[in-house]
Amino acid sequence: MNKKIFAVIIALCLVVAIAFAACGPKDPTITPDDPGTTAAEDGTTEATVADESDLDYVLNKGVIVVGITNFAPMDYKEQGSDEWVGFDADMAKAFAAELGVQVEFVEIAWDNKVLELDAKSIDCVWNGMTLTDEVLAKMSCSNAYCNNAQVVVVAADKAENYKTVEDCMELSFAVEAGSAGEKMATENGFKATAVIDQASALMEVTAGTADAAIIDSLMADAMIGEGTAYESLTYTVPLNSEQYGVGFRLGSDLTEKLNDFFAKAYAEGKMQELAEKYNVGAALIAQ
Amino acid sequence: MSFTEQFPIVFQALNTGFLQTVKLFFVTLAGSLPLGLLIYFAARSSFKPLALLFRAIIWVVRGTPLMLQLIVIFYLPGMVFGKAIWGSGEKGRFVAAAIAFIFNYACYFAEIYRGGIQGVPIGQTEAGQVLGMSKKQVFFKVTLLQMIKRIVPPMSNEIITLVKDTSLARIIALQEVIWAGQAFLKGSQGIAGEIWPMFFTGVYYLAASGVLTVALGKLEKKLSYFSI
Numbered sequence: 001m002n003k004k005i006f007a008v009i010i011a012l013c014l015v016v017a018i019a020f021a022a023c024g025p026k027d028p029t030i031t032p033d034d035p036g037t038t039a040a041e042d043g044t045t046e047a048t049v050a051d052e053s054d055l056d057y058v059l060n061k062g063v064i065v066v067g068i069t070n071f072a073p074m075d076y077k078e079q080g081s082d083e084w085v086g087f088d089a090d091m092a093k094a095f096a097a098e099l100g101v102q103v104e105f106v107e108i109a110w111d112n113k114v115l116e117l118d119a120k121s122i123d124c125v126w127n128g129m130t131l132t133d134e135v136l137a138k139m140s141c142s143n144a145y146c147n148n149a150q151v152v153v154v155a156a157d158k159a160e161n162y163k164t165v166e167d168c169m170e171l172s173f174a175v176e177a178g179s180a181g182e183k184m185a186t187e188n189g190f191k192a193t194a195v196i197d198q199a200s201a202l203m204e205v206t207a208g209t210a211d212a213a214i215i216d217s218l219m220a221d222a223m224i225g226e227g228t229a230y231e232s233l234t235y236t237v238p239l240n241s242e243q244y245g246v247g248f249r250l251g252s253d254l255t256e257k258l259n260d261f262f263a264k265a266y267a268e269g270k271m272q273e274l275a276e277k278y279n280v281g282a283a284l285i286a287q
Numbered sequence: 288m289s290f291t292e293q294f295p296i297v298f299q300a301l302n303t304g305f306l307q308t309v310k311l312f313f314v315t316l317a318g319s320l321p322l323g324l325l326i327y328f329a330a331r332s333s334f335k336p337l338a339l340l341f342r343a344i345i346w347v348v349r350g351t352p353l354m355l356q357l358i359v360i361f362y363l364p365g366m367v368f369g370k371a372i373w374g375s376g377e378k379g380r381f382v383a384a385a386i387a388f389i390f391n392y393a394c395y396f397a398e399i400y401r402g403g404i405q406g407v408p409i410g411q412t413e414a415g416q417v418l419g420m421s422k423k424q425v426f427f428k429v430t431l432l433q434m435i436k437r438i439v440p441p442m443s444n445e446i447i448t449l450v451k452d453t454s455l456a457r458i459i460a461l462q463e464v465i466w467a468g469q470a471f472l473k474g475s476q477g478i479a480g481e482i483w484p485m486f487f488t489g490v491y492y493l494a495a496s497g498v499l500t501v502a503l504g505k506l507e508k509k510l511s512y513f514s515i
Binding site for chain 1: 375376457458469473
């Protein structure tokens, strides 16, 4: 008898759980999939859903959770240290101090950055994020703060043969899934395989499983060439020029707050100072 | 940086990651072993709707990839409630991963229990009844006892699979040992572009499954004192 009652209780719990799962598939269809959707539309749907503003939400929590991926020189740890540093990390700390909240860095899987924001497991993506059409459609983005380019990385001894986009057509590429590099590969009609991150793309080239990779020029400067981890690689063709921004949830009022903060930090020279410290001074965009 | 300089740094990071792997492993076992039995009862209940519901649940859980279940369990509640229910930081990710793993493994265990229980000859139950034992006594003192002995080999299989399945939790950025190894590919603590830490994680899995194989073998032997 007792057993039966107990079983019924578990059953009820599970029904609730399944009801959840059933609601699930509907959700993604609500989010605008089409990058062409106008920003105004996004803004209004979001505004009706959120009863408390994103800024209030973060202030009430007393902590801003920053999604990152361990990406030198933007967000990384020095040897033997457990503290996140880098141009983005230091700016995020300064922004949190400005808001009067704590800052918490969380490593995320880059593919899931929009999911992480929507699920509120992070409050912003601040990790040298390229402002692509997709990113702009799914997130509320700050003003651009850094210039970047997508570059083609090949083995140094073959670099001579691949100086133009046409030369690269015959190569097989490895690109980070969901990255700006993947987008460039599609746009140029390259044969590309999506891998889990930019470092894996480089590893594919060193392992010979791909002929070339497309990664951020800021990362290429830091990671490949003589005296680095990937001495046998070099980069040749720049495919585009693009910019980095910080992403918040759609309709968030934190975006405006950050833009104001950027303007202030730039006027005070603090932003330039940090950019010099992490060797991204040349790429910094005036605010 | 030479290999000898890298090794202590990598070793420490992998140990931290492996601790997370081991934690997830034990939490999953502790939760799913009893939950599996409850799910078995529910799925075999004489109350038909309950039985059907649970058979459907077992179908869904066994019929979808664990990786997908991890994503749904971690991300969906925040989207539905507009609030992160799992808590912040790595702890939240661990809790979500543990729940997904417990539920998934419990459904597999429920089926193994079913096989074990149905494999006990009906004569054993009848003998218990003849001796005047209650239904409860027959289950716990006759059927369950013999079931445990029978299910050790299939359970060993699942348990060793579980050690390796824990690596799936990296999809929600739980920093288990493979994640820790891969960090050195991207660049972490001054080491970048190194693939060997990732290969080295294999040593941890081999050691863990070696220990488990020996332990489960001993358990099997210990339980073989009676045969039917």
